[in-house]
Amino acid sequence: MKALVAVKRVVDYNATILVKADGSGIDTNNLKFSINPFDEVAVEEAVRLKEAGMVSEIVVVSIGPAQAQDTLRNALAMGGDRAILVTVDGDVEPLAVAKLLRAVVESEKPDLVILGKQAIDGDCNQTGQMLAALLGWPQGTFASALAFKDGELNVIREIDSGNETVSLQLPAVITADLRLNTPRYVSLPNIMKAKKKPLATTTPATLGVDVAARQRVLKVEPPAKRKAGIKVGSVAELVAKLKNEAKVI
Amino acid sequence: MGRSIHWPAGINRAYRLILCIGDRTGKLMERESMEFDVVIVGGGPSGLSAAIRLRQLAAASGRELSVCVVEKGAELGAHILSGAVMEPRALDELLPDWQAKGAPLTVACADDNFIFLTERRAVGLMAPPQMNNHGNYIVSLGNVVRWLGVQAEEAGVEVFPGFAAAEVLYDPSGAVRGVATGDMGIGKDGKPTENHTPGVELLAKQTIFAEGVRGSLTKSLISRLHLDKDCNPQTYGIGIKELWEVDPSQHRPGRIEHTVGWPLDRETYGGSFLYHLDNNQVAVGYVVGLDYKNPYLSPFEEFQRFKTHPAVRRIFESGRRLSYGARALAEGGFQSIPRLTFPGGLLVGDTAGFLNVPKIKGIHTAMKSGMVAAEAIFAALEKPASGALEVTAYPAMLKASWVWKELYLSRNIRPSFHWGLWGGILYSALDTYLFRGRAPWTLKVHSDHDQLRDARDSVPIAYPKPDNTLTFDRLSSVFLSGAVHEENQPCHLQLKDPSIALTVNLARYDSPEQRYCPAAVYEIVTEAGDNSSHLHISASNCLHCKSCDIKDPTQNINWVVPEGGGGPNYPNM
Numbered sequence: 001m002k003a004l005v006a007v008k009r010v011v012d013y014n015a016t017i018l019v020k021a022d023g024s025g026i027d028t029n030n031l032k033f034s035i036n037p038f039d040e041v042a043v044e045e046a047v048r049l050k051e052a053g054m055v056s057e058i059v060v061v062s063i064g065p066a067q068a069q070d071t072l073r074n075a076l077a078m079g080g081d082r083a084i085l086v087t088v089d090g091d092v093e094p095l096a097v098a099k100l101l102r103a104v105v106e107s108e109k110p111d112l113v114i115l116g117k118q119a120i121d122g123d124c125n126q127t128g129q130m131l132a133a134l135l136g137w138p139q140g141t142f143a144s145a146l147a148f149k150d151g152e153l154n155v156i157r158e159i160d161s162g163n164e165t166v167s168l169q170l171p172a173v174i175t176a177d178l179r180l181n182t183p184r185y186v187s188l189p190n191i192m193k194a195k196k197k198p199l200a201t202t203t204p205a206t207l208g209v210d211v212a213a214r215q216r217v218l219k220v221e222p223p224a225k226r227k228a229g230i231k232v233g234s235v236a237e238l239v240a241k242l243k244n245e246a247k248v249i
Numbered sequence: 250m251g252r253s254i255h256w257p258a259g260i261n262r263a264y265r266l267i268l269c270i271g272d273r274t275g276k277l278m279e280r281e282s283m284e285f286d287v288v289i290v291g292g293g294p295s296g297l298s299a300a301i302r303l304r305q306l307a308a309a310s311g312r313e314l315s316v317c318v319v320e321k322g323a324e325l326g327a328h329i330l331s332g333a334v335m336e337p338r339a340l341d342e343l344l345p346d347w348q349a350k351g352a353p354l355t356v357a358c359a360d361d362n363f364i365f366l367t368e369r370r371a372v373g374l375m376a377p378p379q380m381n382n383h384g385n386y387i388v389s390l391g392n393v394v395r396w397l398g399v400q401a402e403e404a405g406v407e408v409f410p411g412f413a414a415a416e417v418l419y420d421p422s423g424a425v426r427g428v429a430t431g432d433m434g435i436g437k438d439g440k441p442t443e444n445h446t447p448g449v450e451l452l453a454k455q456t457i458f459a460e461g462v463r464g465s466l467t468k469s470l471i472s473r474l475h476l477d478k479d480c481n482p483q484t485y486g487i488g489i490k491e492l493w494e495v496d497p498s499q500h501r502p503g504r505i506e507h508t509v510g511w512p513l514d515r516e517t518y519g520g521s522f523l524y525h526l527d528n529n530q531v532a533v534g535y536v537v538g539l540d541y542k543n544p545y546l547s548p549f550e551e552f553q554r555f556k557t558h559p560a561v562r563r564i565f566e567s568g569r570r571l572s573y574g575a576r577a578l579a580e581g582g583f584q585s586i587p588r589l590t591f592p593g594g595l596l597v598g599d600t601a602g603f604l605n606v607p608k609i610k611g612i613h614t615a616m617k618s619g620m621v622a623a624e625a626i627f628a629a630l631e632k633p634a635s636g637a638l639e640v641t642a643y644p645a646m647l648k649a650s651w652v653w654k655e656l657y658l659s660r661n662i663r664p665s666f667h668w669g670l671w672g673g674i675l676y677s678a679l680d681t682y683l684f685r686g687r688a689p690w691t692l693k694v695h696s697d698h699d700q701l702r703d704a705r706d707s708v709p710i711a712y713p714k715p716d717n718t719l720t721f722d723r724l725s726s727v728f729l730s731g732a733v734h735e736e737n738q739p740c741h742l743q744l745k746d747p748s749i750a751l752t753v754n755l756a757r758y759d760s761p762e763q764r765y766c767p768a769a770v771y772e773i774v775t776e777a778g779d780n781s782s783h784l785h786i787s788a789s790n791c792l793h794c795k796s797c798d799i800k801d802p803t804q805n806i807n808w809v810v811p812e813g814g815g816g817p818n819y820p821n822m
Contacts (some may be wrong), residue, residue, distance in 0.1 A: 012323070014733040014818050018571055021529075023493060030392055030820045032324050032731075185433040185446040188409055189281050 003046045003050075003055045004102055004110035006079065007039040009071040010121040019222045026220065035071045038116025040078075042176040044183040045146065046114055047079030054148060055112070058083050061104050063097055067091050069199060076194035077186040083199040085106075088211055093172040096123075096204075098130035103207035105135060110171065112153075117142050117175040124168045128175035138168040144179040259454055262788035280429065282450035284317040285407070287458040287626060288427055288737060290414040290466060292320030292450040294328055294390070294612050295598025297397040297406075298343055301617035304404035305625040314627070317407045319430060320797035321793075323814040325398035327389035328461075328793055330490055330576040330822050331612065332359060332522050332532060334382055338651075339616035344400060349568060353392040356527050358382035359503030364560070371560035377681060377711045379607040379659065382505055387524045387532075389821045390612060395478035413810035417466050418450060419535040424518060424637030425593030427452035428466065433812055436737050451797040455626050456594035459619060462577045463795040464807055476587040476596075482696035483581040484663070486519070487796045489552045490534035490575065490768050491726075492821060495568035499530045506611070509670060512554040517541045518666040518673070519548075521555050522609070523564070530571070530821075531564060538580065538666070539697040539765070539800050543707045547764035548796075549575075550712035557713070565719055573729040575794040580582030580606050581694045583660035592637035597622045605655055606663040607677065614652045619645050656685030661711050663692050704759040723769035727790050731818030732768065734789040734811050741811035742770065742788050742797065749805045750784040758802055760784070765800050768792045792817050796804055 003056035011017065011031040016194050020027045027146045035043075049055040060075040061084040062068040105113060118125035132139035140146075141154030144163070147154045157164045157176050186194075232238045242249045287303055289296045300316050307314035317414060324326035337354060340347050347354070363376035384564045402408055415431035429451060434445035458467050461487065471477050486619055506523040513519050516537030525531050535552035556565060579585070579602035586603070589596050604611030610736045625643035661680050666673030680688055713719045734741075755773060762771035768790040775782045794815045798808035 012818065014323070014731050016572070016818075030389075030395065032327065032818050032820070034323075050789055081511070139752050182444055184444055187281075187446050188412060188449045188451075189283065189428065191409065192283070192407070247617065 001055050001112060002057045002059070002108070002110045003049065003112045004105060004108055005045060005046045005058060005060045005075065006113070006115045006127070007044050007060055007062050007071055007075050008036040008116070008119045008121075009033050009062060009068040010036045010119055013037060019220050023219045023221055025116070025217065025246060033067065033071070035074050036116050036119045036121075038118060038120070039241055040116075040183045041178060041180050042114040042116050042174075043075045043078050044181045045081060047184075048181065049146075050079065059084065059099065059108055059110065061086070063088055063092055063100050068210065072199055073191070073194050074186065076197045076199075077190045078184060079190075080197070082197055085199065085201045086207065087201055091122075091213065092214060093215060094124045094126035094218055095130055095214070096209065097127045098134055099209045100204060100207055100211070101127070101131050102134045103209055105131075112170060112172060112174065113137075113176045114176060117177055118235060128173055132173040134172075135173070137171050137173050139173045139175070140166055140168050140176045141175040143174050144177050146174065147228055148181070172221050253505070258713075260290065280450055281407040281454055283317075284452045285317045286453060286630065287314070287316045287450045287455050288453035288459060289316065289318045289459055290428055291459035291461060291598075291600070292318045292322070292325045292398060292408060292410060292718070293394060293459060293461050293598060293615070294397065295615040295619035296324075297394065297401050298339065298616040299459065299620070299623040300401045300406040300408075300459050300595055301343060301404050302620045302623035303627060304401070304406055306623065308404070313708060314563050316632070317453075318401065318406055318408045319412045319414050319428070319451065320408070320410040321810055321813055322410055322816060323818060324395075324410045325408065327818050329391040329394045330488070330574040330819060331390035332488075332490070332524060332534060332609070332818075333388050333612060334385050334503050334524060334610060335388045335390070335393065336385050336608075336613040337608055340615040343620055345430045349401065354386040354388055356387040356502055356525075358385045358387060358505055358728050359501070360382040360505065361622070362504070362506045362798050363513065364506060364508045366558055368511050369559060371508075371558070376507075377607065377677065378468055379605075379681070380609070387503065387505070387526050388806050389532075391525070391819050391822045393612075399752040411814040413813040414451075414466055415448060415810050417456075418452070420593070420637065422637065422752065423468075423592070425591065426637070427456055431810055435739060435812070437739060439739050442737065451609060454630060454634070455640065457619070457622060457626075458594060458596050458600055458602040459598045460646045461809075462579045462599045462602075463798055465798075467596060467600040470591065470594075470596075470800070471587055474588075474591050476591065480587050481581060481584040481694040483579055483585040484694050484697055485539040485575050485577045485799045486536045486580050487539055487548045487575060487765065487794060487795075488534055488536045488822065489549055490532060490568055490573070492572040493531045493533060493549070493565055493568045493570050494529050495531050495564055497529055499564045499568070500531070501525050502527055508555075511558065512551050513537065515670045517543075517546065518663075518670075519551070521552075523561070531568070533565070536578065538701045539577070539796065540695065542700055542702050543710070544704050545707055545759040545764065546700050547710070547712060549723060549726075549767045550710075550764075553715065554712060556719050562670040562719055563820065570721070570729065572819060572822055573726040574817055575792050575796075577795045577799055578611070579604050580663050581798035582606055582663060584664070584691060584694045585713060586656070588642055589647070590639050592639045595626075595640055595643055596623055596658060596671075603652060603656065605658045605659050608655075614655065617650060617652050618647060621650055621652070631700075660686075661688060661690075664692035666693075667695075697799055698802055698804055701758055701761060702785070703757050723767065724790075727768045727792070730792055731820070732790060732792055732816060733818065734791065736789060738812050740786055740788045741809050742786050742791065743807045743809060744784075745805050745807060747784075749803055753803055754784070754801070754805070755782065760803065762806070765796050767794060767796070771797070
């Protein structure tokens, strides 16, 4: 079985984000970028499936600037076999990403596509669903556990009312939630080895996909500053304040 | 230890695993090793300059030479913090076409201002000649290092950020044979977690220690090999820095301001720097000599108070703070340079202490020391070696270079401030203008940890509360540094004897670590019930500045590297 894992290069979750003074976007100058944490979980799951003998080859794909090669090398160091970079500068909207991934799927013909459930920069949570729709494949989103049973893939999904298990026919699209696994540390020798693994690059034009933006960003502004809290002396005082001042009860 | 252990036949893997868990340190013993010609510990200006020079020499002579750099920061530049005004002398020598290669040295220094502050007034002083910055650049050293990293990788250097060298490896003769990176995935309790990944042994013909000020491995080398037996102790300062975006009306690209005086008392060495970069950004910071005497002094609070001076506050009042960080600097200079070589390795950059204090610059000397070390190593490796190599040509070549001359001529300035601010300024003027650095004497440098007075003989300092516009508390500051550590790991701030935190630090000095730490790592917590106290260490706030390792009165705090990738994540610092 062949697995395709999509990874995105995003501003590192530890980086302090600052909005540009003119409100046109985020200032990403010299910020640290790394692999989207949900995608890292997706890569880890594919590697575990390979270690368990379920998957024979892992292809990692990223859509982004030339520096996304570092993100792909990271995924290769975790255990991916080869990588594909679709080079695009600037933001790409989820629908365009899904179309690019569909084109890659059509040439690579994987049995399983695993993605993070969302990227931590745009928080869109759309790409996996759109890809499944474009391919006409079943989808298992927000996966917190996978199990193969009688040729079917059982996916446990974390939803508001609890855990839901869906049973999918392959090929299928899976999006990973954080509890699916804890990604491994990459080791120095594996980073060295990853430098020698194949990495192919292509472009949206080659794949025949129009990535022009369909949305316009009007303004980006930081969230309002939180006001300092107060300490209350008793439960009665708290209830009184919630009732009379905050007017929430 | 490592792969060289040969297990007797018949002992199966499960049994080996049990043996491993039974190990005293709780670490798994299996670790891989990788061999290079040269391993460099630390991806800062000195380490990367050494790496680039080595590969340049190899390319020019058509020799194969493998060079590896390990860096504890999550990426190159993540832990780099400096003012910084950079003298491009060493860079000119290393990469003469740096301008064409897009080096981030774009803001030329325009005007120098040296100012004495009283609480209300600012009096311009004549800037000493060492502080003439004509031809220099105001830079973000972090960004310079990121750029140097790209140059190094293009030159074929293997750069591994996110890996902390945690241990020096010695051969049976006592020579350094490399370093080992720290294990990843060791829990708080010291036991491996399910994600445990053992460190790797990086073996080399030469190991260059380029850890920056007070390197933790350098510290162990100095103590084990007595590298400091013929020099004065090192003395340090703590530098705290903020990056601001200011109102365009307050921005003068290329402007440099240094102040002495208020808010520091006259017996404490220190002062401020304020550099106008491009894009309406201003770097502002404060340096306090870690030989300060009053245990109630807080370098962080002095810096916050400095920004409220009428001549300073107008710059920042309508601006916003972008980043925050802190780092110790080595101020001992010429007198405090330890022995630089030993069998198997050598020291370069600020871990050896090449900062020129009156110039307030050490980037150029750090880079040059790395380059000279590279040249000496390259020449030494050409000859067939028997046994471990000590590159004694390196100190000899460094002594013949401009680095040594610079440090020699400026050697008496910093120690003269032992006579207070005015004594220091007066002596420095004499030394500079009359003796021109060639006075027939050399003033002694003292260590910092033994300078504190007892708390009962000291006057507590009442610092104003933060206004959250111009001045801030430590925790909101640390947030801007992007500091993060894996929470489930052993504490990397080790107390040799935990009881001393109370019996000496608290009892005699009112726990000065609560005030000198710029990241609010140390806090004395008193239990409400029995009124007992203990020292709480919030290691994940740590900015890796090393002040605690330096200033702790009994040297009871030992700073060791945490899991690789931990620490601040400075952008543009």
